Amino acid sequence: MEQQFISTLSITASELKSGSVSAKSPSNIALVKYWGKKKNQIPTNSSISYTLTNSYTETELRFSPKTSDTFEVDVYLEGELKESFAPKIITFFERITAYIPFLNQFKFEIHTHNSFPHSSGIASSASGMSAMALCLVQIENILGANLSEEDALKKASFLARLGSGSACRSVYKGLVEWGENDFVEGSSDLFGTKYPDVEIHDVFKTFHDTILLIHEGQKSVSSTVGHNLMNGHPYAERRFVEANENLKALLPILKSGDIKAFGELVEHEALTLHAMMMMSNPAFILMKPNTVAALEKLWEFRRETGNHLYFTLDAGANVHLLYPEQDAEAIEIFIKNELKQFCQNGNYIKDKVSF
Numbered sequence: 001m002e003q004q005f006i007s008t009l010s011i012t013a014s015e016l017k018s019g020s021v022s023a024k025s026p027s028n029i030a031l032v033k034y035w036g037k038k039k040n041q042i043p044t045n046s047s048i049s050y051t052l053t054n055s056y057t058e059t060e061l062r063f064s065p066k067t068s069d070t071f072e073v074d075v076y077l078e079g080e081l082k083e084s085f086a087p088k089i090i091t092f093f094e095r096i097t098a099y100i101p102f103l104n105q106f107k108f109e110i111h112t113h114n115s116f117p118h119s120s121g122i123a124s125s126a127s128g129m130s131a132m133a134l135c136l137v138q139i140e141n142i143l144g145a146n147l148s149e150e151d152a153l154k155k156a157s158f159l160a161r162l163g164s165g166s167a168c169r170s171v172y173k174g175l176v177e178w179g180e181n182d183f184v185e186g187s188s189d190l191f192g193t194k195y196p197d198v199e200i201h202d203v204f205k206t207f208h209d210t211i212l213l214i215h216e217g218q219k220s221v222s223s224t225v226g227h228n229l230m231n232g233h234p235y236a237e238r239r240f241v242e243a244n245e246n247l248k249a250l251l252p253i254l255k256s257g258d259i260k261a262f263g264e265l266v267e268h269e270a271l272t273l274h275a276m277m278m279m280s281n282p283a284f285i286l287m288k289p290n291t292v293a294a295l296e297k298l299w300e301f302r303r304e305t306g307n308h309l310y311f312t313l314d315a316g317a318n319v320h321l322l323y324p325e326q327d328a329e330a331i332e333i334f335i336k337n338e339l340k341q342f343c344q345n346g347n348y349i350k351d352k353v354s355f
């Protein structure tokens with residue numbers, strides 16, 4: 001299966017040329033979470049996420065021929081050389097060199113920009129690795145690979161996964177599934193699959209994601225450490241089964257437009273992710289007091305008003321508020337009046353799903 005991604009391109013030194021490509025890729029927010037992986041970035045369960053709109057990474061990849069046979073790469077974030085970023089990219093290049101053989105023949109300069117502040121606690125790995133992978137397949141085509149648009153996206157998703165698992169879902173808009181199972185057609189552990197828009201009720205295409213920045217700054221557990229916590233975790237096997245059951249249960253909900261069932265399932269997933277971390281060894285509590293305070297306020301608001309406001313969480317303290325356009329006006333007043341106070345510096349980011 002992986003064979004299909006091995007490049008057959010062979011380029012002689014005289015065919016090497018300099019150039020530049022660029023790509024823009026949004027972040028995503030998982031509804032059913034990827035938490036746990038096997039070797040080679042193979043997920044232990046299926047996941048699905050909404051691709052966002054306003055939170056994105058834009059990357060320009062400049063390449064020029066070179067003769068030495070090691071990777072050469074400089075990374076610039078917001079115009080500033082970031083030497084600390086190079087090891088991550090080199091690890092990524094080492095993982096993908098079998099699929100992008102020309103990596104050794106070029107010197108690369110990566111210029112990258114995030115639409116969200118670096119300190120916001122929003123992970124840039126999904127959007128960043130996805131944008132990088134989209135750049136690499138473009139170079140492959142410039143060098144003569146002739147990948148169709150569909151194959152180029154599939155390969156970009158495959159490569160992005162090797163950079164960061166969740167990044168494979170950022171390559172497509174809408175809802176994107178990742179992980180092989182017998183209920184999503186075409187699903188694979190190797191790349192993300194766009195979940196068909198026709199299977200999704202219109203109401204779910206209008207969702208907002210407002211991100212409460214409860215705690216800005218670096219997360220206290222990196223995702224690599226976090227995924228490893230699932231190895232030998234006493235509840236891991238049950239969790240992996242439940243994640244797949246949750247995804248299977250979500251599909252008819254997406255079709256029917258049952259917002260309440262959607263919200264309940266998504267909140268359960270988020271709390272399970274955090275419960276897993278609390279039960280791991282060593283244990284992590286990633287919620288802050290203001291995370292809990294915001295969730296309690298949200299539940300109270302929902303009980304009192306009946307508005308469709310739900311939450312999900314990543315492996316951090318920030319709260320993603322999910323709500324449909326039909327209730328957006330009332331909910332956004334509530335956010336400003338009641339939830340903004342829980343955000344560090346009063347900051348939150350307004351985003352939307354992308355279809």
Ligand code: DP6
Pocket residue numbers: 029030032033034035041047123125163164165166167223224227273314315
């Ligand atoms: C909690 O994709 O960041 O956001 O593969 O180690 O780079 P790596 O992990 P990463 O993990 C994301 C975990 C999550 C849930 C999700 O996005 O599904």
